[in-house]
Amino acid sequence: MHIGPLLGSGRTADVYALEGPWVLRRYRPGIDTAGELAVMSYLSASGFPVPRIGPPVEDALPTDLVVQRLTGPTLAEALLAGTVTGTEGAGLLARLLRELHTIPPRISQEPEDRILHLDLRPENVILAPEGATVTGWSVAGEGPPALDRAMASLILAQMALDPSSTAGAQVGDLLTELLSRFDDDDGVPADALARASALRAADPRLTAHETEVLDDAAELVSSLTDRRSARFRS
Structure with missing residues (x-):
C-alpha cells in the first residue's frame, strides 16, 4: 500500500492515509509501539472495541502501526x-x-x-x-x-x-x-x-x-x- 497524505497530528504520532480502510500511525522518535500493538491485538481477540490491526506497509518504519480508519466524531x-x-x-x-x-x-x-x-x-x-x-x-x-x-x-x-x-x-x-x-x-x-x-x-x-x-x-x-x-x- 502507498502511504498517502497526512490526515492529522497528535501528541505522539502523525496519521497518514492508506488505501482501503486503513491509516498509518507514525510515532515520534523514541516511542516503542510493540506494547500498544500487543494490547490492541489481545483486546480485539477478547471482543473489546478497538481499531483493527492492518497489514504491513512497504516503506513503513519499525514503529509504525497500520490500523483501521474509523469514521464518525469523537x-x-x-x-x-x-x-x-x-x-x-x-x-x-x-x-x-x-x-x-x-x-x-x-x-x-x-x-x-x-x-x-x-x-x-x-x-x-x-x-x-x-x-x-x-x-x-x-x-x-x-x-x-x-x-x-x-x-x-x-x-x-x-x-x-x-x-x-x-x-x-x-x-x-x-x-x-x-x-x-x-x-x-x-x-x-x-x-x-x-x-x-x-x-x-x-x-x-x-x-x-x-x-x-x-x-x-x-x-x-x-x-x-x-x-x-x-x-x-x-
Missing part, C-alpha cells in the same frame, strides 16, 4: 456539538471502562488485575457507525481497575481546569456525572487517585498547563468524591 466532538449529553457521555465512558475491566491481564499474575487504558478521555472514543471504539492505547497497562477510574477522572479534572478551554464547565459536569457512575464500581479510592497523580506527573507528554494544574485536579476529584460519600452517609 465523543469530545459530539459533546461540544450537543449531539451527546454529558449524562450520556459519562455513561458511555463508565461502560467502556467496566467492559474493559472484565478482561483478564495478559501478563500479570495478580488475580485482581485487569487491562487498564490509563488515558480514557472523550478524544479517545470514536463514535463510529458500528459502535463506540476506543483508541489511544500507547500508555495502557495492567493493574487494579480503580487506578483506571482514577486516571480517567484526573484527566477530565485537568481539562475542566483549563482556562483557555470554552468547554471547561461542560467537562466539569461530565466529571461529576462520571464519578456518579463509578459509585457502582467502588468509586475512586484515595490511594488509587494518589497513584494516578504520580503516574500523570511522570508523563513527559503533559503540557505545561496540565503539569501546573495537576495538584488542583487531584484535589477537585478528591473533593467531588468526598462530597458524594458524605451525601450517601447522610
Whole structure:
C-alpha cells in the first residue's frame, strides 16, 4: 500500500492515509509501539472495541502501526456539538471502562488485575457507525481497575481546569456525572487517585498547563468524591 497524505497530528504520532480502510500511525522518535500493538491485538481477540490491526506497509518504519480508519466524531466532538449529553457521555465512558475491566491481564499474575487504558478521555472514543471504539492505547497497562477510574477522572479534572478551554464547565459536569457512575464500581479510592497523580506527573507528554494544574485536579476529584460519600452517609 502507498502511504498517502497526512490526515492529522497528535501528541505522539502523525496519521497518514492508506488505501482501503486503513491509516498509518507514525510515532515520534523514541516511542516503542510493540506494547500498544500487543494490547490492541489481545483486546480485539477478547471482543473489546478497538481499531483493527492492518497489514504491513512497504516503506513503513519499525514503529509504525497500520490500523483501521474509523469514521464518525469523537465523543469530545459530539459533546461540544450537543449531539451527546454529558449524562450520556459519562455513561458511555463508565461502560467502556467496566467492559474493559472484565478482561483478564495478559501478563500479570495478580488475580485482581485487569487491562487498564490509563488515558480514557472523550478524544479517545470514536463514535463510529458500528459502535463506540476506543483508541489511544500507547500508555495502557495492567493493574487494579480503580487506578483506571482514577486516571480517567484526573484527566477530565485537568481539562475542566483549563482556562483557555470554552468547554471547561461542560467537562466539569461530565466529571461529576462520571464519578456518579463509578459509585457502582467502588468509586475512586484515595490511594488509587494518589497513584494516578504520580503516574500523570511522570508523563513527559503533559503540557505545561496540565503539569501546573495537576495538584488542583487531584484535589477537585478528591473533593467531588468526598462530597458524594458524605451525601450517601447522610
